[in-house]
Amino acid sequence: MSNTGAMPDKGTQLRDSLLTDLTADRRPSPEELRWAEETLKPALERAPEHPIGAATGINRDDSGNARFTTVSGVPVRCLYTEADLPEDWQQNQDQYMGAPGEPPYTRGIHSSGYRGRLWTMRQFSGFASPEETNRRYKYLLAGGASGLSVAFDLPTLMGCDSDDPKSEGEVGKCGVAIDSLEDMETLFSGIPLETITVSMTINSPASVLWAIYLVVAERQGVDWKHLAGTLQNDILKEYIAQKEYLYPPAPSMRLVVDTLEFGARFTPRFNPISISGYHIREAGSTALQELAFTLYDGIEYVEWALRRGLDIDDFAPRLSFFFNAHNDFFEEIAKYRAARKVWYRVMTERFGAKNPRSTWMRFHTQTAGVSLTAQQPKNNIARVALQALAAVLGGTQSLHTDGFDEALALPTEDAARIALRTQQILAHESGVAEIVDPFGGSYFLERLTLDMEQGAFRIFEKLDSMGGMVKAIEAGYPQKEIAEASYAYQRAVEAGEKIVVGLNQYAVDEPPPRTLYIDESVRDGQAAKLKKLHAERSGEAVEHALSALRCAAEKQPEPATDGVATANTMPFILDCVRAYATLGEICGALGEVFGGWEES
Numbered sequence: 001m002s003n004t005g006a007m008p009d010k011g012t013q014l015r016d017s018l019l020t021d022l023t024a025d026r027r028p029s030p031e032e033l034r035w036a037e038e039t040l041k042p043a044l045e046r047a048p049e050h051p052i053g054a055a056t057g058i059n060r061d062d063s064g065n066a067r068f069t070t071v072s073g074v075p076v077r078c079l080y081t082e083a084d085l086p087e088d089w090q091q092n093q094d095q096y097m098g099a100p101g102e103p104p105y106t107r108g109i110h111s112s113g114y115r116g117r118l119w120t121m122r123q124f125s126g127f128a129s130p131e132e133t134n135r136r137y138k139y140l141l142a143g144g145a146s147g148l149s150v151a152f153d154l155p156t157l158m159g160c161d162s163d164d165p166k167s168e169g170e171v172g173k174c175g176v177a178i179d180s181l182e183d184m185e186t187l188f189s190g191i192p193l194e195t196i197t198v199s200m201t202i203n204s205p206a207s208v209l210w211a212i213y214l215v216v217a218e219r220q221g222v223d224w225k226h227l228a229g230t231l232q233n234d235i236l237k238e239y240i241a242q243k244e245y246l247y248p249p250a251p252s253m254r255l256v257v258d259t260l261e262f263g264a265r266f267t268p269r270f271n272p273i274s275i276s277g278y279h280i281r282e283a284g285s286t287a288l289q290e291l292a293f294t295l296y297d298g299i300e301y302v303e304w305a306l307r308r309g310l311d312i313d314d315f316a317p318r319l320s321f322f323f324n325a326h327n328d329f330f331e332e333i334a335k336y337r338a339a340r341k342v343w344y345r346v347m348t349e350r351f352g353a354k355n356p357r358s359t360w361m362r363f364h365t366q367t368a369g370v371s372l373t374a375q376q377p378k379n380n381i382a383r384v385a386l387q388a389l390a391a392v393l394g395g396t397q398s399l400h401t402d403g404f405d406e407a408l409a410l411p412t413e414d415a416a417r418i419a420l421r422t423q424q425i426l427a428h429e430s431g432v433a434e435i436v437d438p439f440g441g442s443y444f445l446e447r448l449t450l451d452m453e454q455g456a457f458r459i460f461e462k463l464d465s466m467g468g469m470v471k472a473i474e475a476g477y478p479q480k481e482i483a484e485a486s487y488a489y490q491r492a493v494e495a496g497e498k499i500v501v502g503l504n505q506y507a508v509d510e511p512p513p514r515t516l517y518i519d520e521s522v523r524d525g526q527a528a529k530l531k532k533l534h535a536e537r538s539g540e541a542v543e544h545a546l547s548a549l550r551c552a553a554e555k556q557p558e559p560a561t562d563g564v565a566t567a568n569t570m571p572f573i574l575d576c577v578r579a580y581a582t583l584g585e586i587c588g589a590l591g592e593v594f595g596g597w598e599e600s
Helices: 010-023 030-046 130-142 181-187 206-219 235-242 249-266 278-282 287-308 312-318 329-350 379-393 413-428 443-465 469-475 477-495 521-536 539-554 570-578 583-594
Strands: 120-125 147-151 197-201 229-231 273-276 319-325 363-367 398-400
Touching: 120 130, 120 197, 120 363, 120 413, 130 147, 130 181, 130 413, 181 206, 181 521, 197 206, 206 229, 206 249, 206 570, 206 583, 229 273, 235 249, 235 278, 235 287, 235 469, 235 477, 249 273, 249 287, 249 312, 249 469, 249 570, 249 583, 273 278, 273 287, 278 287, 278 319, 287 312, 287 319, 287 329, 287 443, 287 469, 287 477, 312 319, 319 329, 319 379, 329 363, 329 379, 329 443, 363 379, 379 398, 379 413, 469 477, 539 570, 539 583, 570 583
Parallel strands: 120 147, 120 398, 147 197, 197 229, 273 319, 319 363, 363 398
Antiparallel strands: none
């Protein structure tokens, strides 16, 4: 009887499926083909691949073969070899990777990695009143934190005072309440700003909060030239993902450029912007979308600054970035490596930067809040450790590790200490800080890195064709892409294709841990302070400063040959702060000129 048309055995089917995958866009070596026939085929006959979820038919392709993907849904093979890399890889490794501290900075911007200096352990913290947050900061610094990162409450993020009716129920709940210069002075009381780096997660009212911070430093006797830290100040990602915006895109971008110009002139060690992919990822994007949209936001800021007349090498060295560290270990490391290379290419090829520091991708990382579960919250300690390890192996300059209880509430002191100790164990016990880019040269990591790089430039081309990020946001393009990615991932979790331990597998009932509770007394206290402030300050001085700010906002800034543009809003905001105008009053004055904005 002829065997023609007989069905091949399962091992051969799986082997042939793998070989089809192996030979797509690559040239496997004879040794790799021999391995597939002699070693892989018998193994698959004995034990076919079966990822979790395959028992229900999930995670299998149309032929019934197992599918494996990253968290972002990118297919991955079981084996990667030199065949997965470009044919000229061996001859042109300097072009693809470079050495640590040398272009294109794939392997890091510092030649000795963490041997010369560990990453900054910057714990994101803020809750209730400035007095309570000040105590938490001192607790973290005493425990070994090397930098502070300020979490503001929702009214502050939205430019509202605590006594505003819109603030009711939110004062001090998701961060610290800051209404005036008086509050910021309390927040940093006893903390020397000349020696501590401070990051502030604030966006639409960023220039106002930064001005308040600068005046506090001024009153501590600190020369602004010595201040080091970071202002988030990334309004584009608000329109894309987080939705905490006050004004239309164009005047919002004008405020960002005002801070870039002012920072280049007066605060040479302070980063006036941290271009953030973190919130894009938290909104549900893939790793590639996070990378591409974030870096293109950076391109947009550079374009607007150049139109102001700024020189690329005057402000680009102080641009910084902020990324998410999610669960897929290798995908995250590849993302950070690709980010450095892509930004180097953008700054040299697109903008012609000459200062090497203008081409450095410097970034902060925070572990993925969206990955944390309220169910079995102590599982989050393992998630955070894995994510932090990926960030360190990817070469982050600073790191925040989430508290295990943050899916339930703001972290308790105990949770904050465990999060900080996680970083310290990585730094001092794991050995990972001793080697620069230890995965460099890995066939799998280098392939992932190249795919990230190429994918980012494809998205750049799309955004260029739309006229830039502001135009793309107005058309809803990045918002739609992220929403679709988020929906696909959520469907996979609900179907059991993506396993979340303790949520859709291995669930048990257990009582929730003790959490931090913020009551309404915080709003009462802030309102009382505001009432006292209004009674004691000079109302005439406040109105004069606010009037001058409105006039400046109405004008178009003209490039300055020295100092800053004549209508740069920063000097006028500083005058308002010194007169003890409140956050809500200053943002309100700008809103009278700029108007509001609603997403279509």
